[in-house]
Amino acid sequence: MSDKVPFVDPKKNYQMMKAEIDAAYFDVMSKGDLIDRGHLKSFEANLAAFVGTRYAIGLNSGYDALHLSLRAAGIGPGDEVIVPAHTFVATTSAVVNVGATPVLVDVAKDYNIDVQKMEEAVTERTRALLPVHLSGHMADMVRIMEIADKYNLVVVEDACQSLGAKLNGKGAGSWGLTGCWSFYPFKILGGYGDGGAITTDDPDVALFARRMRYNGEDRETGEYHSHGFTCLLDNLQAAFLDVKLRHLPTWIVRRKEIARHYREALSDLTDLMLPHYDDPRYDDIFQNYTVRSKQGDDFSGYLKKNGVEVLTQFRKPYYKHKALNLDDRGFPETEALSREVCSLPMNVEIDDQQVAYVIQTVRSFYGK
Ligand SMILES: Cc1ncc(COP(=O)(O)O)c(C=O)c1O
Structure with missing residues (x-):
């Protein structure tokens, strides 16, 4: 599709x-x-x-x-x-x-x-x-x-x-x-x-x-x-x-708005961790809106199947690639999040209806 x-x-x-x-x-x-x-x-x-x-x-x-x-x-x-x-x-x-x-x-x-x-x-x-x-x-x-x-x-x-x-x-x-x-x-x-x-x-x-x-x-x-x-x-x-730099402040406002929509509509889903940290010192610009779903590939696969293009970077951490010859001392948080990460559409091209569709699709995966 x-x-x-x-x-x-x-x-x-x-x-x-x-x-x-x-x-x-x-x-x-x-x-x-x-x-x-x-x-x-x-x-x-x-x-x-x-x-x-x-x-x-x-x-x-x-x-x-x-x-x-x-x-x-x-x-x-x-x-x-x-x-x-x-x-x-x-x-x-x-x-x-x-x-x-x-x-x-x-x-x-x-x-x-x-x-x-x-x-x-x-x-x-x-x-x-x-x-x-x-x-x-x-x-x-x-x-x-x-x-x-x-x-x-x-x-x-x-x-x-x-x-x-x-x-x-x-x-x-x-x-x-x-x-x-x-x-x-x-x-x-x-x-x-x-x-x-x-x-x-x-x-x-x-x-x-x-x-x-x-x-x-x-x-x-x-x-x-x-x-x-x-x-x-x-x-x-x-x-x-x-040219684009002139638009960036407006784009950041729009990204924050999309993030707010996602947050308001998805916060009740207990198997989903959203990227909001509630620390007023930080001003985030949402280059990506990366959630963690306990259901990993089942979750991202469902979104893709239903027409929501998502990124799952990175299922395989870079230090696991043998040719890079890096010292894997065991990184539990990285390993856990690698199984769960899923970045939802976050760009200034999508409109509110598309944001609503993403929300609806995420919620329907969780039977809501
Ligand atoms: C965190 C991070 N570091 C480095 C790079 C490398 O940037 P580039 O692809 O422009 O070389 C990227 C982007 O791809 C990145 O996301």
Whole structure:
């Protein structure tokens, strides 16, 4: 059956802002501005202002942001970096690819790294903490910054799923040495292909990332400062992202509204755990609306069969993939949630009727 409620709807999203996107396209193309031009600079300035940092540096992907952040911090062989056991694999691959050792730590009920276990995992070799703000809800950065201060550690924030989220009024991606962003098409701010960025207050980190994204070259002087990479955010993508960034505050309001509908209509279902934490310090943006159902695949399968497109990331935790050669020290919370997670449609393309259909389908699974 074709989905009555899509998980995301990029065609509709384009139609919703066609005039502005088309205008951005024609502006870039008619000027012939393809690499490192005004649209990129404009987007970077607007992104930095939105996040609350001095600098933003546009890159090819969220992975590049993580990778260059670790390099900027001088992390490499012999160093340990603490990462969550429940995240997208790129978080940990970035650590492995700079030659450092990822130390996996279990998550808490909010899907983010368990800060007590994080502190217990610190050793003499620990150089950095790499918390992930999953699904639009920030990790406990207050505690994480305290741990970092206590043991003199670098903090890199994987904020790829949390643009606009806040804790104590301070934005995700503005706490650590860097915030790492992904503009993968289905992110809350998604481009039309891969894209990413680093945000930082540190001028040296900003300069390092600017050079490294362009093969180590300083674009003003032509001098190569190191062996770098090719991972610059395209000027055209930046132009599109700049348009979408203007809409983001309104989109966040709509996402919160959908989350409220889900909460009001599903809270009585005792076999379903909803992603609301009732801590007024946190301002969540609902990149994903991930519930936990005790019925696991039966629940997600029923929704799919009835035309509700859902994601079940991740049934198999990344550290269980043998080829990645990671240390599985046993992560009970990650294992439990992996059997149960199911992300309901959460996007600005769906209307209230579709939200009501999702609710009705969930309730009918539970015989309500
Ligand atoms: C938590 C997290 N980290 C890292 C990434 C990597 O971002 P990208 O796909 O842009 O490389 C993503 C997104 O896919 C993500 O969700």
